[in-house]
Amino acid sequence: MRVAGLNFSTMTMGFPEHPDVRIGREVARILGVRHRVDTPATTSATTSAPTVSVDPVRRAWNSLRLCDGMMTAYEHSAGGQRRFRPGRPAFDGVGGEMLRGGLAHGWGRRPAEQVIARVGYLLLPDPWILTPDARRGVELAAASWRDQVHTAPLQVLADYHRLYKVGRLAAATRNCPSLTRAMTSVLMDNAMIRVVAGRPVAELHDERVVAAALGQLNPALQRLVFCAERWDFERDHPSGLLPEQEWADRAPLPLGTGRRSGYNWRLSYGPNVAAFFRRTILADRTHPLFDVVDWSATRNLLHADARRPKLVWNLYTAHFLLGNGWLSPTPAVGDVLTVPVPAS
Numbered sequence: 040m041r042v043a044g045l046n047f048s049t050m051t052m053g054f055p056e057h058p059d060v061r062i063g064r065e066v067a068r069i070l071g072v073r074h075r076v077d078t079p080a081t082t083s084a085t086t087s088a089p090t091v092s093v094d095p096v097r098r099a100w101n102s103l104r105l106c107d108g109m110m111t112a113y114e115h116s117a118g119g120q121r122r123f124r125p126g127r128p129a130f131d132g133v134g135g136e137m138l139r140g141g142l143a144h145g146w147g148r149r150p151a152e153q154v155i156a157r158v159g160y161l162l163l164p165d166p167w168i169l170t171p172d173a174r175r176g177v178e179l180a181a182a183s184w185r186d187q188v189h190t191a192p193l194q195v196l197a198d199y200h201r202l203y204k205v206g207r208l209a210a211a212t213r214n215c216p217s218l219t220r221a222m223t224s225v226l227m228d229n230a231m232i233r234v235v236a237g238r239p240v241a242e243l244h245d246e247r248v249v250a251a252a253l254g255q256l257n258p259a260l261q262r263l264v265f266c267a268e269r270w271d272f273e274r275d276h277p278s279g280l281l282p283e284q285e286w287a288d289r290a291p292l293p294l295g296t297g298r299r300s301g302y303n304w305r306l307s308y309g310p311n312v313a314a315f316f317r318r319t320i321l322a323d324r325t326h327p328l329f330d331v332v333d334w335s336a337t338r339n340l341l342h343a344d345a346r347r348p349k350l351v352w353n354l355y356t357a358h359f360l361l362g363n364g365w366l367s368p369t370p371a372v373g374d375v376l377t378v379p380v381p382a383s
Contacts, residue, residue, distance in 0.1 A: 096373025
């Protein structure tokens with residue numbers, strides 16, 4: 040876009056301390072383009088800590104309705120009653136993970152048995168919460184993947200990522216904002232899929248392809264210092280792709296020391312949202328959700344001190360989906376709850 044003389048700017052979402060924001064700023068500096076930070080909206084009284092406001096009912100309704108039931112309330116959701124607003128198109132990098140092998144990234148040096156165990160977890164991560172019939176159904180659906188994993192475990196990780204995380208989840212999540220504005224995921228089009236699907240995972244998982252592509256755009260991007268990790272191809276020692284004498288200078292930055300550096304309110308949603316999830320999900324033992332998940336296991340999870348937040352979001356979304364509330368043209372009235380946010 041810069042070569043074409045187009046006027047554009049860049050944006051990263053998150054608190055200023057978050058690694059994504061820090062890297063986004065540095066990339067924009069290297070490229071010489073404008074950059075802004077879209078910080079989560081918080082409210083704060085003079086005598087209290089900052090908070091994020093969330094309405095789980097509207098969030099679930101938005102997510103499910105805009106994506107035909109294919110997305111959970113954990114994911115970002117645009118306003119379900121907004122009209123399309125013409126204007127400047129937006130581009131994002133969703134799908135770029137495919138260029139580094141997707142879920143195979145970082146597993147190239149692991150023993151085969153560890154990779155096989157990882158695939159098993161992806162296919163059935165929480166068997167203990169499913170009813171026997173539901174578990175049998177999942178195992179049957181996963182059988183074809185299990186048949187391949189012992190001969191090509193890394194390829195299974197890459198293919199699973201491309202077909203499910205990109206082809207279903209990412210495609211669904213990108214559909215939401217595209218209904219309200221002109222938006223394109225430039226790394227997730229058919230041409231890119233064909234290129235990635237046509238290359239063996241051995242050429243992708245160590246990030247050499249990504250580094251080479253960035254080098255064509257701007258060699259300085261290859262020398263970008265990441266947070267908490269190096270390029271995979273030179274994780275332990277120089278590889279010859281980048282100047283060896285600069286390897287020490289490319290040592291990764293530490294994660295931010297502030298409490299907000301890696302903060303995600305959806306994973307630390309606090310007591311108010313936790314109580315809402317318990318009250319809603321466990322309200323009716325005859326709810327269709329419990330044809331799929333075990334009542335006792337769900338109750339124990341929702342009352343546990345060490346919660347599994349993503350799993351809880353999934354359970355709440357499935358509860359909302361099976362209750363058919365998402366089919367209503369307007370969302371039910373929900374409670375606006377507060378989530379505590381670290382001050383810094």
